[in-house]
Amino acid sequence: xxxxxxxxxxxxxxxxxxxxxxxxxxxxxxxxxxxxxxxxxxxxxxxxxxxxxxxxxxxxxxxxxxxxxxxxxxxxxxxxxxxxxxxxxxxxxxxxxxxxxxxxxxxxxxxxxxxxxxxxxxxxxxxxxxxxxxxxxxxxxxxxxx
Amino acid sequence: xxxxxxxxxxxxxxxxxxxxxxxxxxxxxxxxxxxxxxxxxxxxxxxxxxxxxxxxxxxxxxxxxxxxxxxxxxxxxxxxxxxxxxxxxxxxxxxxxxxxxxxxxxxxxxxxxxxxxxxxxxxxxxxxxxxxxxxxxxxxxxxxxx
DNA sequence: TTAAGTGCAAATTATTTGCAGTAAG
DNA sequence: CTTACTGCAAATAATTTGCACTTAA
Numbered sequence: 592x593x594x595x596x597x598x599x600x601x602x603x604x605x606x607x608x609x610x611x612x613x614x615x616x617x618x619x620x621x622x623x624x625x626x627x628x629x630x631x632x633x634x635x636x637x638x639x640x641x642x643x644x645x646x647x648x649x650x651x652x653x654x655x656x657x658x659x660x661x662x663x664x665x666x667x668x669x670x671x672x673x674x675x676x677x678x679x680x681x682x683x684x685x686x687x688x689x690x691x692x693x694x695x696x697x698x699x700x701x702x703x704x705x706x707x708x709x710x711x712x713x714x715x716x717x718x719x720x721x722x723x724x725x726x727x728x729x730x731x732x733x734x735x736x737x
Numbered sequence: 738x739x740x741x742x743x744x745x746x747x748x749x750x751x752x753x754x755x756x757x758x759x760x761x762x763x764x765x766x767x768x769x770x771x772x773x774x775x776x777x778x779x780x781x782x783x784x785x786x787x788x789x790x791x792x793x794x795x796x797x798x799x800x801x802x803x804x805x806x807x808x809x810x811x812x813x814x815x816x817x818x819x820x821x822x823x824x825x826x827x828x829x830x831x832x833x834x835x836x837x838x839x840x841x842x843x844x845x846x847x848x849x850x851x852x853x854x855x856x857x858x859x860x861x862x863x864x865x866x867x868x869x870x871x872x873x874x875x876x877x878x879x880x881x882x883x
Numbered sequence: 884t885t886a887a888g889t890g891c892a893a894a895t896t897a898t899t900t901g902c903a904g905t906a907a908g
Numbered sequence: 909c910t911t912a913c914t915g916c917a918a919a920t921a922a923t924t925t926g927c928a929c930t931t932a933a
Contacts, residue, residue: 801889803890
């Protein structure tokens with residue numbers, strides 16, 4: 592809570608590097624910057640390409656939007672992120688890669704984790720013949736009452 | 738099962754008309770054609786704009802793609818359809834408007850209903866303060882094993 | 884008659900891609 | 909060195925929109 596800036600930055604960098612190399616991805620300057628924003632503080636995050644791009648710029652990083660897109664795709668392919676689709680016009684990327692439920696705030700278009708220990712699925716429809724369940728997406732859409 | 742074509746068509750037309758007027762929508766030629774394709778036989782359906790457009794053309798109906806989009810949106814706004822988002826690049830529209838689970842076949846990109854009686858959610862994360870749950874989307878993603 | 888609905892073509896928006904240059908191993 | 913990565917600008921693809929025309933009520 593009271594670590595100084597240098598230490599925090601250093602930790603973020605280390606974590607980002609490990610995260611990338613563990614997945615066999617080259618830790619380039621751009622990827623490190625994006626990775627640090629995603630997992631630098633060990634917190635789970637849900638980002639859109641645009642939001643991450645803005646965050647990077649805000650942090651003084653020089654990364655192109657196309658690279659942000661390509662990088663997010665690369666991270667997904669490497670299993671570092673999961674893509675979650677709640678809004679047909681935008682993709683969200685989650686740093687948590689296990690199967691867990693989400694809240695989607697319809698007014699702000701924000702996606703967050705829902706406490707997974709509060710979800711108990713007793714029975715699930717079984718996969719039809721010749722199929723297996725790749726993932727179960729549970730999105731709880733929240734509305735602020737008028 | 739063995740009703741003749743004229744009767745089937747007539748039923749479809751009636752059902753489509755009722756469906757539209759019940760929602761306070763003007764039963765125009767285009768809307769009737771699309772509605773008949775959607776609910777004409779009383780079966781539940783999941784369509785994309787493009788698929789519905791092609792189906793209409795195939796049936797000899799003259800409807801523009803923009804109208805298909807506008808119409809689907811109008812049907813949703815009127816509560817006749819529900820939009821389901823499983824794929825960031827395409828919207829699916831479901832003729833069943835109650836909250837129920839779906840199968841999404843990743844190989845064919847097809848969306849179907851999952852038997853809702855086989856899903857039992859024992860406990861759901863509760864909505865954060867000042868919020869209510871608008872809907873719970875459950876999408877079971879199916880993969881055909883290699 | 885008149886407000887709602889339609890078609891077309893142009894606009895928008897998120898995302899991808901081709902390719903020439905740059906950097907990591 | 910050599911192959912992967914990046915940036916830019918152009919290409920895609922789904923969806924929306926402006927506007928003149930048509931049609932249901």
